[in-house]
Amino acid sequence: MKILSVISFFFLSINLFCQGDLYSKGVIIDSIWLDKKLEESFAFYAPESYEASRPSPVIFIFDPMARGKTGIEPFILTAETYGYVLICSNNSKNGPYDRNYAIATRLFNKITSDLNINPKLFYTAGFSGGGRFASALAANSDQIQGVVSCGAAYNMDSGNLPGTQMFSFATIMGDEDMNYYELAFTDKYLDKISLSHEIFTFEINHRWPDDEHILMAFDWMQLEAYKKLLLPLDTSVVDRIYKKFYHQAKLKEERNDLLGSVAEYRRILNGFNRYYQLDSIREKVDRISQSKNYGSQKKMNDSFLETEKNLTYDYLNRFGSDLEKKSYNPGWWNNRIEKLKKKQESKSKMEQKMYKRLLYRLYAHAIETVNYTDQIKTLEQRMFCYDLCIFIYPGNPVPYLRQIGIAMALDKSDLALDYLEKLLDSGYENRDYIMDNLPLQALRNNERFEKLMRQN
Numbered sequence: 189m190k191i192l193s194v195i196s197f198f199f200l201s202i203n204l205f206c207q208g209d210l211y212s213k214g215v216i217i218d219s220i221w222l223d224k225k226l227e228e229s230f231a232f233y234a235p236e237s238y239e240a241s242r243p244s245p246v247i248f249i250f251d252p253m254a255r256g257k258t259g260i261e262p263f264i265l266t267a268e269t270y271g272y273v274l275i276c277s278n279n280s281k282n283g284p285y286d287r288n289y290a291i292a293t294r295l296f297n298k299i300t301s302d303l304n305i306n307p308k309l310f311y312t313a314g315f316s317g318g319g320r321f322a323s324a325l326a327a328n329s330d331q332i333q334g335v336v337s338c339g340a341a342y343n344m345d346s347g348n349l350p351g352t353q354m355f356s357f358a359t360i361m362g363d364e365d366m367n368y369y370e371l372a373f374t375d376k377y378l379d380k381i382s383l384s385h386e387i388f389t390f391e392i393n394h395r396w397p398d399d400e401h402i403l404m405a406f407d408w409m410q411l412e413a414y415k416k417l418l419l420p421l422d423t424s425v426v427d428r429i430y431k432k433f434y435h436q437a438k439l440k441e442e443r444n445d446l447l448g449s450v451a452e453y454r455r456i457l458n459g460f461n462r463y464y465q466l467d468s469i470r471e472k473v474d475r476i477s478q479s480k481n482y483g484s485q486k487k488m489n490d491s492f493l494e495t496e497k498n499l500t501y502d503y504l505n506r507f508g509s510d511l512e513k514k515s516y517n518p519g520w521w522n523n524r525i526e527k528l529k530k531k532q533e534s535k536s537k538m539e540q541k542m543y544k545r546l547l548y549r550l551y552a553h554a555i556e557t558v559n560y561t562d563q564i565k566t567l568e569q570r571m572f573c574y575d576l577c578i579f580i581y582p583g584n585p586v587p588y589l590r591q592i593g594i595a596m597a598l599d600k601s602d603l604a605l606d607y608l609e610k611l612l613d614s615g616y617e618n619r620d621y622i623m624d625n626l627p628l629q630a631l632r633n634n635e636r637f638e639k640l641m642r643q644n
Contacts (some may be wrong), residue, residue, distance in 0.1 A: 211303070213238050216264075218257050219278060222291075222298055230295055231256025233274040235267045245309030246273045246299065247336075248292070248325075250318030254281035258396070259315070265399040266406045272311070275299055282317035282560055285324065292325060308333065308418045311409065315339050315396050316367075319359075324348035326355045334412060336360065336405045339394050341370035342378060342385075350383060356412040357385040358405040362392035364541050366549035369496050384412060386455060389448065394548055407432065411459045423463075430460050446482040447489060492542045499546055504553060507576075511557070511569055518575055525550075525579045551580045567594050578610070585616045589625065596627035604628070605636050612640060 211217070214236045222228040238244060247266075251259035259276035267274050277295055280288045299305060311334045312322035319337030326332040327343070327350045334356040337343075341359055357378060361368055371387055378385040386408050390401050407429045413419045414426070437452030453473045457466055476482050503524075510516040531543040557563055558573040571594050577587040588611035595604035604627065611622075619641060622628060631637040 211238075216257055216260055222277075222279075222294055226294075227279075228291060228294065229256070229278045230298075231260050231274075231276045231278060233260050233264060233267055235271050235273070237268075237271050238273065240304055243304050243306035243309075244271060244273045245311065246275065246303075246305050247311045247313050248295065248299075248322075249274060249276040250280050250288075250292075250312070250314035250321050251276060252282045252315060252317040254279050259318070262396050262399045262402050263313070266403045269403060270406060270410060272406075273299075273303060273305070280318075280321070282556075285321065288321055289325075307331065309413065311335070313338070313402075316394065320348075323357065326350070326357075327353060329353065329355075333416075333418065334358070334409045336402070336409070338397050338402075339365050340367050341374035344373070344377065350381065354383070356409060357383055358388065358408055359385070360388045360390070360397045360401050360405055362394065362397075363389055364391070364393040364544045364548075366394050366545050366552055368541075368545055369493055369500070372493065386458075387451070389451070393544070394552070404432070404436075408455075408459065415462070426460070426463055430456070430464070433459070441476070444481070446476055446479070446485050450477050450482065488536070488538055492538050496542050496546055500549060503546075503550055507550070507553060507557075511563060511572060514568070516572055518579075521576060522579045525576075547580050551577055567598055570594055582610075582614050585611060585614065585618075588614070588616070592625065593627040596630065601631060601634065605631065605634070605640065608637070609640055612643065 211220075211232055211234050213234045215233070217232045219229045220232050222230055234244075247263060249259040249263060254277060256276040256278040260274045263272070263274050266272060275295065277291055280291045280295075310331050312325050312332055313319070313336040314322040315338040317340070319335075319340035320343040323335045323337055323343040324345070324347075326335045327348045330353060332353075332355050336358045338360045339362070341361070342357060359371065359374060361371055368389075371389075375385070375387060386405070388401065388405055388408075390397065392398075392401075410419075410425060411429060414421050433452065433456050437449050437456065440446075440452055441449035450473055453469050453476075456469055457473065460466060510521075525547070528543050528547055532540050532547075534540050534543075554573040554576040558570055564570055564573070571591060574587040574590045574594070577584065578591070581587075588607050591607040592604045592611075595601070595607060608622070608628070622641070623632075628637070
């Protein structure tokens with residue numbers, strides 16, 4: 189479905205002053221009805237500078253779990269800096285794109301008819317699956333000027349590749365994020381099709397970035413808007429962004445992150461060459477990139493990325509194979525996962541981060557398989573997925589609780605109590621929640637259950 193065959197007429201319906209006073213400024217409104225019959229709503233934020241009489245830029249945000257307020261919070265600094273109106277659906281989430289396209293279409297229609305939105309400054313953003321969806325929207329539109337995808341690189345599905353669209357694309361990725369290895373493919377592909385893009389990496393894992401990280405991506409989007417003549421040039425803004433980007437590059441250089449510093453200096457060369465004389469920056473890039481230390485770091489990074497790619501392929505293949513078996517070997521998985529955890533103790537920071545990414549990818553793959561795919565046909569398959577989650581992150585109580593419910597559904601009370609014991613051994617202390625847990629109601633008079641609940 190090409191969503192923005194619909195969007196082509198969105199901006200024709202703009203009412204310059206319609207309902208502009210219904211939305212409060214400077215505060216997140218958690219839930220505004222989009223369609224009561226469909227039970228669809230969205231979270232909203234208008235910056236303090238918002239005026240109904242003046243066209244505003246807008247960012248439509250997509251959270252993978254449809255948490256509107258959660259999606260808006262890291263964008264507030266950006267909204268206040270550049271005047272963006274923020275919208276985040278409480279319904280669009282990881283899942284079938286057709287459903288999400290329909291929700292997004294209704295949401296775009298609502299906002300562009302209620303508010304005075306600048307059609308030249310229409311952006312989408314999202315985290316993880318929400319980031320992929322944000323890029324898919326832009327690939328099916330001629331109206332979206334930019335996409336900021338957090339924790340996910342560009343959506344490379346064949347149906348979501350851009351054609352004539354020339355939006356700007358920014359990725360914000362943590363160097364401990366499970367999707368980090370995707371960056372190299374994204375960079376090469378977007379270079380090949382000449383789509384303007386930037387990659388921002390920070391020392392975070394797979395989560396929504398901090399507000400300062402989001403702002404840096406939209407600083408770059410501001411430069412893109414100047415370049416495309418979508419906004420009148422403000423040299424004071426250009427100067428502020430330059431100083432920020434230069435500080436970031438210098439900081440990475442001082443920390444001996446030579447790969448990161450060269451990436452930052454090249455961002456400066458690409459973004460500011462129309463404004464400043466940058467010979468000293470070019471010389472710095474040449475000097476660092478030709479140094480022996482840079483060469484060593486690059487070789488090591490490339491080697492770890494190749495290892496990560498191969499290990500990911502091997503483990504996901506084994507996962508798929510075991511998922512189809514009537515029974516699997518939990519000891520094999522537990523042993524392998526423990527070995528991967530020990531690898532995180534490496535003296536090499538790059539290697540530590542690589543194994544953290546790999547473990548999180550296995551965890552996420554198990555969760556996504558059990559929640560978002562049609563691969564799960566039996567309760568035993570669900571147990572397999574949750575066992576992997578427990579092996580990887582034994583401090584997380586949710587997989588134990590899921591296993592207890594599954595074991596009781598299989599009429600295996602001893603197995604349910606085994607998982608309950610493991611849950612308590614992991615440090616879980618909310619015994620009131622356990623007592624109220626519906627699957628365990630049948631075990632309240634069980635001697636072993638009572639003993640476990642009495643233990644400190």
